[in-house]
Amino acid sequence: MKEEIELIKDGKRLDGRGFDELRPIKIEVGVLKRADGSCYLELGDNKVIAAVYGPREMHPRHAQDAKMAVVKFRYNMAPFSTDDRKRPGPDRRSVEISKVCREAFDPVIMRELYPKAGIEVYVELLQSDAGTRTAGINAASIALADAGIPMKDIVSSIAVGKINGEVVLDLNAVEDNNGEADMPIAMIARTNTITALQMDGRLTKEEFERGLKLAMGACHQIYELQRAALVTRYNQNYESKKEER
Amino acid sequence: MGLEIVSDVRTDYVCNLVRNGKREDGRGFREYRDISVERDVIKRAEGSARVKIGDTDVLVGVKVEPGTPFPDTPDKGVIITNAELVPLASPEFESGPPNENSIQLARVVDRGIRGSEAIDLDKLCIEEGEKVWMVFIDIHVLDDNGNLTDAAALGAIASLLNLRIPNERYGLTGENTLPMRDTPVAATMVEIEGNILVDPSFDEGNAAASSVTVISNADGTLSGMQKSGSGGLKEAQIAEMVEIGIEKAGEIRGKYL
């Protein structure tokens, strides 16, 4: 039995947030030159870069699908992104996360438009602080749009968890390491469709329902930030060019 | 129909420009692209730096952890340099174990640091024969637009200069800083049409038959070299490259370290 650490004081969390408060989010679109689409995103102390290549010819040939594009998703942690150096290369955790993330985009990417082709999504965690997969999904969503991949919607993602018996939004590393439960979700904000859901730890049915609602609400906020990042990128271009004249 | 068809246009273009004394981005032959060095960008790392040379973008993170020394050097710390050409950084990179290019990149950077004896390995000993500090230099390439070597080497030394030894984290006492004894800097050059160009762009790197990296120290001594590529070079060319390399390294050291 883990010793309980005080994570909540006077109704606030250790970093000063309320229970339903997100960490600060920063988004930059189109940060890499070689990639077809890219995005840099910070979620609290998480720093993540996502890049998209494709649609392009899929290799090896036997991995092709004659009817639709195959999406490859690679979630990878930089060796220096964690307190204890992470051995480079995929491990069981990153393989599972990659699968869950890829499937989070299955309902939105219009794969049927590109038979036999491959769409590759690469997410590199440069600095991690819990909630890395949700940061990765949010960044990947923008990178996919930036690459011009046809999609029905943008996917937004966040985790809820339980610390000191309270259901709270978007756990940081201290909370995650000492919390009772963690539940990342991904969602299409427009239709309130959940496209990824994982839970570990222990929650009552009531806590689960409350947590899900909390996470869904936060996904709407994140969606607005994602959309704004994409839209202002071109409006800014427009404004700055006007000033140059 | 005269089927006179063009091939290898990019290479032709790059070579053509060089023949006319020009480069595709308007630089002089001895001129680097804009360089930026951002330090301490990764909280979880004991040292880190993000280096951009033009559009080339490399992040270096250094982790320091206690480990067991090698039996033949029981009182010396260990440096391990690793480079990952993650597929995010280029359409040509693939997932999978390190290939010859990433291994070469890591080894060249490692050679420069080791050769210069910039790190005093004796200072990394915690308990002789039992426990020493392992310094992991991890090079993470984010955007490959040519000359990864210089960016990686600069990122590595910049990270090491700000390194913190995490004594408290492992319940140890001792110095939290690691004074660097030298500052090795790499300068990479290519030979195109008989001309020597520093800091090759992606296309220039492809157009050139060979490239040479010269790593030199604060006092102008050399601490590592590597020729790569399929072309041959003359003695006089190499001598000139060494001279240019030392000069350029001096400029970079003065401005960014």
Added chain:
Amino acid sequence: MYQVVVPGDFLSEETKRAGEGTYVEEGKVYASQYGIASERGEIKVVPLSGKYMPSRGDVVIGKITGISFPFWIVDLASPYEARLHVSALSGITREQIEFGNMSEYLDIDDLVVVKVMDVNALMKIELALQEDIELRRGGRLVEIPHTKVPRVIGRNGSMIKMLKEKCNCFIFIAKNGRIWIRGKEDDMDLASMVILKIARESHTSGLTDRVAEFLDSFRKEKERG
């Protein structure tokens, strides 16, 4: 002022007018791409990025990437490779092209102007050689995203007309974003520079005027030496 949209943005209820870059769901038209919404004629999204998709009748610049008798494999800067049959060339040269000598006619890395003859459901793409445009040595290839091609051409061809005149170059713009320039070295330098500038600033207003200004000032400076 244009409207930037992202995938999933609601565009209209007029499903009959739904065009490219959109999809229809439950009687509503939504954006399927990141781009600029347009209501001229059909409701569509002009993408800001993305790969060129070959379509029948397109004239494009291809690059030979392989030889597999009786086909040349051609890269079109698209997710799909295309095929050019030997007969496409032997019909022109009236020579017998055989298994062993295909590379004497078109070799790996060579550039060709081709027309897309057919694209089937499995994205098998057949090509024909466009013989009226030759890509001779001494010319230059500039590659831009295919989404920027309309800007380089300009409304009613105004931009490209100006480029050709002021740069003194032969310029051929292929639909897949590959542009062939031929002229004097200096003129080609200028033309490539301006084309890349247009591609970079394609979503800004007053671009044609700005490019004209740029070209004029460049020329003036040149005359002054």
